Each structure stands twice: as C-alpha cells, then as structure tokens.
Amino acid sequence: MCHALLQDPKFFRLLLRIDMELAGQTRAAGCTCGGVLHRANYPRKPRRCLDEVRADYASRFSFCCHRCRRRATSVSVRFFGRRVYLGLAVVLMSARRTEATSAVAQLGRLLNVPVRTLQRWRRWWVDEFPLTPLWQATCARFMPPIALSELPESLIERFAGSAGESLMRLLLFLSPLTVRHPLTLNEER
Secondary structure (H helix, E strand, O other): HHHHHHHHHHHHHHHHHHHHHHHHHHHHOOOOOOEEEEOEEEOOEEOOOHHHHHHHHHOOOOEEEEOOOOEOOOOOEEEEEEEEEEHHHHHHHHHHOOHHHHHHHHHHHHHHOOOHHHHHHHHHHHHHHHOOOOHHHHHHOOOOOOOOOHHHHHHHHOOOOOOOHHHHHHHHHHHHHHHOOOOOOOOOO
C-alpha cells in the first residue's frame, strides 16, 4: 500500500472535494421536518494532516435545521467518525501488518502515533468492524470472502485502480460509518 498518499496534497484536496459534494447532497435533502438546513460546521484539529491543507481540514461539514434545530452531519471521506486522526491515516496505518511488539513501536515512532493507538485501531478492524451494519450488509458481495484477520489491507486490495483510486473508493465505502444515526422515538430497539 502506498503510504506516500499521507504526504500528497493533491489527494487531500480530492478528499475535500468529495466531502464538499457529499455535504451538498446532505444539504439538498433538507431536514426530515421539512426545514431548511444551514451550515453549522464542527471545528476539527485533525492529526496526520499536511500543513498545506490544514485550513481546509479545520472543520467537518455539518448543518442545522432552521425549524427544529436538529443536526444533519454529512458522511465524510476525510474524517473517520470522531477520531482525531484523519480517516486516510487510520486506514493506511492500520493496514501495515506488524505482529512483533518492537515493529509496532518502530511504526508508531515513524508515523508519530502512539503504539497503543495503532494496536487499538488494529483491534477495531478485526473485532468491531465485522460487526458493523455496513459490513454485515455488504460482506457477501466480496468473492472470494475477505480475510477478516487481515483487515483493512485485505479490503483495500478489493478496490480496483491505482493506490489513490482504491483508497478513495474504500473511504467512500466506509463513509456511512463516519456519522452517527441517533435513535428516534419511532424506532424500535
């Protein structure tokens, strides 16, 4: 996997353009109450972001209804939920298979990410990601089946194209995981 994308300003700008399109779709859909959505972005201080694009990554696109005040945060390819590291960094750094503790420590120092954080991400991919509704709904579409013990690397390999194209497609695939869908009183548990 090409970790050079973590240093490529063009790729970061591409992810920003995709997020802008996704935010536009969220805003155009409006609120469930029929109200108009106004911009109400969340400030962010993302880690592993290039200095050249840091200003573009200083906020997460979100909206607020003028009538009911309900939030509508769009899905994102830049941010991976509430994690402080960029989604690209979480995927790429988790894809580096390192079994030995010394290798994990070396990778953590190289990428300036605490070892415990890298280990937590690896556990999330192997233990929690397969339980997500996204994976449960889509895992059967991958033939032959994806090796769960080798996530996310085994998943990255399934998206066609150059390193940048496959990562962009993977981040789009994962984008439903970047927002929280709160329960309403009408939903069953």
